[in-house]
Amino acid sequence: MILLCVTAIAVLKTGELLIGTGDGIVCRAKQVEFEEKGPSKKLTNKSAGNKNKIKVETKLKELEKTIVKGDVTSIALRGDGHQFLVGSGKSEIYQVTLTGFQNEPIYTCHGSAVNDIVFPYKCSDLFATCSKETIRVWNVTSSQELLRIEVPNMTCNAVFLMQDGRSIISGWDDGKIRAHTPETGHPLYTIENAHQCGVTAIISTSDCLRIISGGGEGEVRVWDVTTSIQVLVRTMKEHKGGITCIRLKCDEKECVTSGADGSCIIWDLENFNRIQVVFANTVYQSVCYGPGEHQILACGTDRKLTYYEVLDGTPVRSLEASLSGSINAVDITDDCKIFVTGGADKLLKVWKYIEGIVTHVGEGHSDEITALKISPNRKYIISVGKDGCIIRWKFPE
Secondary structure, X not given: OOOOOEEEEEEOOOOOEEEEEOOOEEEEEEEEEEEEEEEOOOOOOHHHOOOEEEEEEEEXXXXXXXXXXXXXXXXXXXXXXXXXXXXXXXXXXXEEEOOOOOEEEEEEOOOOOOOEEEOOOOOXXXXXXXXXXXXXXXXXXXXXXXXXXXXEEEEEEEEEEOOOOOOEEEEEOOOOEEEEOOOOOOEEEEEOOOOOOOEEEEEEOOOOOEEEEEEOOOEEEEEEEOOOOEEXXXXXXXXXXXXXEEEEOOOOOEEEEXXXXXXXXXXXXXXXXXXXXXXXXXXXXXXXXXXXXXXXEEEEOOOEEEEEEOOOOOEEEEEEOOOOOOEEEEEEOOOOOEEEEEEOOOEEEEEEOOOOEEEEEEEOOOOOEEEEEEOOOOOEEXXXXXXXOEEEEEOOO
């Protein structure tokens, strides 16, 4: 039974119809004629003498059906019609065979804005992304979805893969930090009330025993975690706006955070106090360490990339990185010679750090770029955006 309106129709060579609806039903149906006796309102010739005429009506008879996720947006026949493809509002494409009428998802993607992307430690074959209700793990070369973790009616703002490969940690808009297994997506633990205004940034130390998280209220929190117990170690509060990015120093004794209040703060993770702070008339969206970790590189809504000295917080260089819109994401190679940016202008740009010049520009997104990462082997750049798109770029030589 079709509950919502018809959204897509295709005609088979046999004359049968493939019908898709707004509630995800795809059915095969045929037209059936039947006769019904009774007074005919269409006949006006009273001289016929017989008021009981025969009406012939045509209706659709459902033969088979299958159900896909989301509303059906399109149906396309393959070959002679022995198979057909179904597109859904959840950004998924299904293959359906007429024999058996079973659906199989062949291409999937996020159905809404993608908020974050991360590679496993020194692994370039996989990466994870997060969006509304889902975290997904992808194969880099085949672009196929390997794992999907779903939390209904919630939005995942940040995701990180532990270096030991045993868990995926994530921050959600309900203020919880969740951990799942990377093989099955089974929940390991949940930290309730981790942040009052949602978890907006998250990262872990290399020993996988400590998590640093940032929230929409501007707090930076340090957690000691195992699969059996999770303890809040310290709360650091100096940002006046939400935390947008957290990066760890190599020795993991310090970290830098960027905030929507226009400040970047370098924290001492041993004494849990502020080491240095920089301010600007902007909303900082992302930050990373530069060569030798003596500088930080920050970007935001003022369309500028600014180099700051870690020692005293003085600005060293400011680059005009965009002609329109904010710079939302920045990532840098291990040797700190090349970095990439993306933002509201929908362009991915590759820069030389020392020269401060753009060497390559990538066009492909239809909306703002929200996050990007360089693969550990420096073969690819993965960018994600508000358009729900995930693009794999070849890293320029």
